[in-house]
Structure formats: C-alpha cells, structure tokens
Amino acid sequence: MKKSILSIAIFAITLISLTETNAQEFKDLDKSPMDAASYPSSYKISDKVVKVTYGRPQLKGRALSKLAPVDEVWRTGANEAPEITFYKDVVFGGKAVKAGTYTLFTIPKTEGDWVVILSTAKNVWGSYFYKEDQDVVRVPGTVSTSDKNIEAFSMIFSDDMTLKMGWANTVVSVSIQ
Template identity: 70%
Template sequence: MKKAILSIAVFAISLISSTEVTAQEFSKLDVSPMDASAYPKNWRDADKLVKVVYSRPQLKGRSLEKLAPKDKVWRTGANEAAEITFYKDVTFGDKEVKAGTYTLFTIPTDGDWTVILSTHKNIWGSYFYKQDQDVVRVSGKVSKSEKSIEAFSIAFNGEENNATMHLGWANTIVSIPVKG
C-alpha cells in the first residue's frame, strides 16, 4: 500500500512539474535584436578595452531622421538605451573617462553628432534622459557610407589600446576615438 501511494505521489508531482514547464510562454523574436560589439573584437582576447550592448533597429523604408530625429537626444539603438562598458580608464573622444558602465546617448545633427555618456543606467529609450547625469559630451565625426546600412550597427577598429567606435545607419557613420 505504501508503495502504491508513493508511486501515485511521484506521478502527480511529475505531472504538475511537466505542466508548469510546458505552460511557460516565451517572447517572440524581437524585431530589433540585442547585439554587442567589443574591442578588441577577437572573442579569444579577454583583455577588452570597451564593449557596447545595444539593440539594432532597421530602416525598413524609413528615413534615419524619422528614427533618430535631429537635435533630440536618441537612445543610440532601439528599446533600452545602449550601455557602454570601459574596462580601464580611457580617453573617449577628447575627454577622460573612468572605467565603468555608462549609458550611451547621441544627438544627431546636420554636422558632427554629440555623443553622451550618462550615469543613468537600465532605462528604456531616452524618455528619462537627464542632462545632469551626463559624465561627458564629445563630438562624433560624421562621414558618409557608400552603401546604405539597413540595421543600426556599432563596430570597432584600431590597434593595441587605440580604437575607434563607429556607429553606422543609413548612409551615416559617426566615429569616436577610444584610447586606453
């Protein structure tokens, strides 16, 4: 009798457990998927200078100005505001920045863009941006891409501890030096 009760109890518990697992609902694939870019790029090199985690919106026939309006603070991507981590003290643009994690905002303009590092972290978009939380503002040099870049992208290139971060979207590339 004890074995029968024990068997029924084990069966009931396994039935409840399997129902909970299969009842879990997973989110659909985000249309602006999260991505990360780091320098040095080689995944085998653990001694990183910088890493950016951001979401990648796509143009889908829309203009860059519609998605990242001129003269307004932009989250530098989609969804949550992009976060940038410096693993050592750096010169970002022309400003000294301590190692740490910051939120990355930009202000698109007709000329060079303003690139902002903020202490306000884990925020959605730029809706809650506060200028008094800026660490630095630097100028990002704008150049034009020969090919249109459909999905917003961030990439690094450089040598040793001298890198350049490139933000690319549509036919616009914004470049900021990062030196360790």
C-alpha cells in the first residue's frame, strides 16, 4: 500500500513539474507583430463592415523602397500577406466586391497611385506565391504625404471607411462604400 501511495505521489510531482516547464516556453515578441484594424473602429460596435489583419514591419533607418520594392507586388506588411474580411458586400476603390475574406497586396509606385489588389489567395506567406489569375480587383490607391514619419507600417479606417495604409512619409488610401 505504501509503495502505491509513494508511486502516485512521485508521478503527480513529475507531472506537475513537467507542466510548469512546458508552460514557460513562450516565444519572444515577433519583430513585426500582427495587428488589426476594423470599421467601425469602436470595440463597442460588434456589427463590423470590414476588418484587416496584418504584420507591422519597422523602418529602422531603412528606405521604404528597400522594404516595399517599387513596381513589384508587395505583401503589404510583414510576414503573412494581410487578410481583409468584408462582412457585407462593398464597393472597394470603385469596384464591387462580395462579402468574404481576401488577401491584400499592393504594387508601390515612385510617382502617382499605387496599385491595390484583392486576391482570392489564402494563408499566403509574403508575396512569393502571388498569382495574378487570383486577383478579384485591382484599384488605384491614392498616395499622399504624411508630415510625420511613420516608423511602423500601419493601417486604419477613417470615419468615412477609407482604408489608409501608412509607412515612412507615404499614406495610400482606398475608398470603401
């Protein structure tokens, strides 16, 4: 009887110590953490129209053109390409888009509008697997300049539901209705 109680006690202590060891193996914070923006942006409103989830790379003294190459399809952030979900049918940059989840890509330009792409691709790392035949729409993203330097790539929805993507001194906007 004493042997079985001792065996159970040793087993329980071993199990508890293993659980504690495994619970402490969390990874460090990602260099380009994930973030999300939605419209309406208030957490008090659960009936969203749109939500985008994306990685937030940092400039760290590098040029925007080095991180988002001009005239090349860019993942529009870091790590996985961002996914944008429309919970209702919308007009994105002047083109009708059905409710659903899409991947967001851009093509940066040195002058004029950037190209903003919604794709049917899902769970895509970067833009390495981008395929033009998966495009749903391509629309112009209006470029403006920010007075402030935006160190970490950021996305927001303005009060009129315009998607704004900012990094360095560049802000790219796409209207959503």
